[in-house]
Amino acid sequence: MSEPFYITTAIAYPNGKPHIGHAYEAIATDAIARFQRLNGREVCFVTGTDEHGLKMDQTARGLGKETRDLADEMSSYFRQMCATLDISADHFCRTTADNHHKASQAIWKRLEASGDLYLDRYEGWYSVRDEAYYDETELTEGEGGQKLSPQGTPVEWTVEESWFFRLSKYEQPLLDYYAANPEFIRPDSRKNETVKFVEGGLKDLSVSRTSFDWGVKVPGSENHVMYVWLDALTTYISAIGFPDDTEEWRKFWPASVHIIGKDIVRFHTVYWPAFLMSAGLPLPKMVFGHGFLLSRGEKMSKSLGNVVDPMELAELFGVDALRYFLLREVSFGQDGSYSPEAIITRVNADLANSFGNLAQRTLSLIFKNCEGYLPAIHGHHADDQALLELVGNVVSTEIPSHFEDLAMSQALEVWMQAVFACNAYVDVQAPWALKKTDPERMETVLATLFICIAQLAIAVQPFIPGSAAKLLDQMGVPDDVRNYTRAGSHWYSPLAEGGFQIAQPQGLFPRLELPAEEGASA
RNA sequence: GGCGAAGUAGCUCAGCUGGUUAGAGCGGUGGAAUCAUAAUCCAUAGGUCGGGGGUUCAAGUCCCUCCUUCGCUACCA
Numbered sequence: 069m070s071e072p073f074y075i076t077t078a079i080a081y082p083n084g085k086p087h088i089g090h091a092y093e094a095i096a097t098d099a100i101a102r103f104q105r106l107n108g109r110e111v112c113f114v115t116g117t118d119e120h121g122l123k124m125d126q127t128a129r130g131l132g133k134e135t136r137d138l139a140d141e142m143s144s145y146f147r148q149m150c151a152t153l154d155i156s157a158d159h160f161c162r163t164t165a166d167n168h169h170k171a172s173q174a175i176w177k178r179l180e181a182s183g184d185l186y187l188d189r190y191e192g193w194y195s196v197r198d199e200a201y202y203d204e205t206e207l208t209e210g211e212g213g214q215k216l217s218p219q220g221t222p223v224e225w226t227v228e229e230s231w232f233f234r235l236s237k238y239e240q241p242l243l244d245y246y247a248a249n250p251e252f253i254r255p256d257s258r259k260n261e262t263v264k265f266v267e268g269g270l271k272d273l274s275v276s277r278t279s280f281d282w283g284v285k286v287p288g289s290e291n292h293v294m295y296v297w298l299d300a301l302t303t304y305i306s307a308i309g310f311p312d313d314t315e316e317w318r319k320f321w322p323a324s325v326h327i328i329g330k331d332i333v334r335f336h337t338v339y340w341p342a343f344l345m346s347a348g349l350p351l352p353k354m355v356f357g358h359g360f361l362l363s364r365g366e367k368m369s370k371s372l373g374n375v376v377d378p379m380e381l382a383e384l385f386g387v388d389a390l391r392y393f394l395l396r397e398v399s400f401g402q403d404g405s406y407s408p409e410a411i412i413t414r415v416n417a418d419l420a421n422s423f424g425n426l427a428q429r430t431l432s433l434i435f436k437n438c439e440g441y442l443p444a445i446h447g448h449h450a451d452d453q454a455l456l457e458l459v460g461n462v463v464s465t466e467i468p469s470h471f472e473d474l475a476m477s478q479a480l481e482v483w484m485q486a487v488f489a490c491n492a493y494v495d496v497q498a499p500w501a502l503k504k505t506d507p508e509r510m511e512t513v514l515a516t517l518f519i520c521i522a523q524l525a526i527a528v529q530p531f532i533p534g535s536a537a538k539l540l541d542q543m544g545v546p547d548d549v550r551n552y553t554r555a556g557s558h559w560y561s562p563l564a565e566g567g568f569q570i571a572q573p574q575g576l577f578p579r580l581e582l583p584a585e586e587g588a589s590a
Numbered sequence: 591g592g593c594g595a596a597g598u599a600g601c602u603c604a605g606c607u608g609g610u611u612a613g614a615g616c617g618g619u620g621g622a623a624u625c626a627u628a629a630u631c632c633a634u635a636g637g638u639c640g641g642g643g644g645u646u647c648a649a650g651u652c653c654c655u656c657c658u659u660c661g662c663u664a665c666c667a
Binding site for chain 2: 081083118121122123124126190192201202235256257258260261262264265268270271273274275295296297300330331332333334335338339397399402403405410413414416417418420421422424425426427428429430431432433436437477478481484485488491492494495496498499500501503573575576577578579
């Protein structure tokens with residue numbers, strides 16, 4: 069029996085089209101999900117859109133649309149993004165779905181039953197224009213002593229009826245939980261921030277709004293809608309059946325890991341666990357806050373005009389090139405920088421020149437010198453053994469170990485080292501020269517390379533699933549071998565003896581070039 | 591202001607609990623090879639490890655201080 073693995077992205081807020089950050093998160097999460105599947109785990113991968121809340125309402129109004137229509141449209145862009153980027157999510161959830169409303173109301177009732185909800189008044193500085201409350205410390209002094217919001221809009225002291233969640237009650241339980249589960253918040257820098265924040269004291273949380281109605285209705289208080297975060301976080305459990313006692317629910321909760329951006333760590337490491345404690349449900353095992361992507365080292369913003377559409381990048385360079393770049397170049401958990409030049413350099417060096425060319429030269433030699441039939445092995449030399457051992461170790465031990473640490477860039481780094489070793493081996497063995505001097509030795513060398521390349525292709529599937537599959541198809545590697553446990557088994561001889569014949573090899577990773585028109589989108 | 595992270599070769603970064611000549615990739619330079627997507631392989635590049643001080647037989651690796659950049663400091667999400 070394989071241990072279930074439940075992983076989620078954050079549930080994206082779709083008041084705009086997906087940006088590169090959404091793509092990055094989806095890709096990273098997908099790579100982990102794919103790895104776990106290939107590692108024999110039973111995986112559930114959930115993503116989706118968080119469509120309630122004030123901002124959606126405002127955005128729709130600004131566009132002169134119905135909020136519902138905007139949500140439908142925007143959510144569809146996120147769904148398309150997942151399809152385009154080869155995101156292997158099992159469920160794409162929308163918080164506007166009926167079952168989700170039911171789940172949110174169910175968790176609400178649990179919080180209420182725990183005595184953690186009470187009706188009170190929310191008081192604060194409210195900006196009518198922003199339709200938002202601001203903390204005293206955020207305000208600035210305008211002309212004539214008028215207090216202004218960070219957006220420069222006037223604010224006034226306002227009182228609103230609101231349900232409150234007794235977050236303060238969970239201050240110590242949360243701290244205890246962090247201490248007892250050191251892996252709960254990662255990376256460590258995020259954990260430090262969270263612990264300090266909680267140690268600083270928790271105030272009860274306003275968890276309902278009456279100022280707008282785009283949300284989940286509070287049971288028994290129909291003029292209130294639930295605070296969007298309470299509703300959004302609930303997606304992680306409604307996605308797999310909660311409140312019903314479904315098979316998925318029993319199998320997959322608690323989640324193995326929530327992959328989120330560093331900007332929403334608090335919601336996932338303070339509010340969410342507190343809600344779950346109150347509801348009497350187990351807590352997720354890990355929350356991982358990844359970094360942001362910077363454009364040439366600068367924050368992306370609309371005013372700088374450096375916001376990049378991930379779909380454009382995928383179209384320009386290819387889905388797998390984009391996936392590879394992001395996972396290889398950005399150390400997971402830290403901020404990363406990207407630029408068209410960086411993508412091109414990385415992908416050309418690693419995928420086209422090193423790995424792609426390795427596959428191409430090897431398969432071409434087999435195609436030309438063996439009529440495409442997989443060559444026989446006439447006894448391995450020490451060099452062959454050393455290469456097989458190196459590649460086998462990388463594939464079966466090092467890459468999985470880095471994946472368990474969610475260190476994808478390091479997994480790809482060791483993968484590249486194995487690729488380098490293969491290229492060095494080709495040059496030393498020079499099978500093209502052996503063709504005349506020692507044909508049997510040439511066959512053994514090519515067979516050794518074939519095995520290594522197949523293993524490397526199997527290992528790299530989580531990162532570049534489309535290209536890896538194409539290569540493995542060209543090589544005739546059976547589906548049941550394409551995983552981490554069977555990659556190193558003895559599948560080669562049966563395949564060769566079965567008479568498999570490769571066709572004229574096709575290059576998989578074309579060398580990329582800078583688009584001729586630079587800055588056309590500006 | 592408080593708390594935290596980071597500052598290492600031209601560029602992007604590795605360097606865990608301190609220990610022989612500080613590492614990788616890319617770029618640059620010089621060779622080799624020609625099977626392959628002119629791709630590959632080998633060798634090499636003399637960076638005060640942000641500044642200063644300290645602890646130690648020994649410090650990017652610990653302590654103090656200063657400089658720079660960044661994050662968090664709750665109810666928009």
